[in-house]
Amino acid sequence: MNYLDANFIAALHFNIAGHTDLAETFVRKAPLPFVVSGLGELECRRAFIRRAGHSQSENWLRFQERLDGGAWLRLDVEWAKAEDRAAALMEKLRVKVNCGTLDILHVALAQMAGCTWFLSFDTNSNARVLAASARLKVYPELSPSEKGRVVH
């Protein structure tokens, strides 16, 4: 399955230079189901409202339509399990991969959902590096600098 980070979802609902085209290429070819975690949905809610100025933008309604219609799978967050999985990631990798708490949670949730792919454009955090270190495939491909930070 494909785990959608919030900024990948945004790239599929706003026309973003350098992001939307890459996201389109992936979703048109992807054979596996897409998973949206409660955490990703919440982040999107905040970002979409900030950008649109209200909570009922067409961008948001289109996103909700995919979830409510079942085209994308909504992953309810089981917080106790997510906490345990995130703690295990911190224990194993965080000393080497400097990452924020929410980014660690996204990677933990992707693992819990049994995802193969972690879809994210966030190159400002180390989430993509952490995902690769946790043996998830990352799209778009890691940059050489990110590859150099992956823990094997």
Next chain:
Amino acid sequence: MKAIEVKAREFHRRTAWALETARKGTPIVIISKGHPPLTLRAGTPEDRQRSVVDWDSHFAWLHAQPVSAVNPVDEARASEDR
């Protein structure tokens, strides 16, 4: 809608549970090595058809929107000064 992922071996062991769970609305994704995943979900093929995204129509709409230089999620994340 959440989904539950099970290995093929587990699905065979717990078929009744999987059918009941899918009937109640939680899709079961059956994973087996070397094969594409199978999803067991309630509804007819027509229901499924309705849930498939029409990407042509969606991207026609999306590409007609104004281009933004910044991803709104990256912007929101950067604004969090905690």
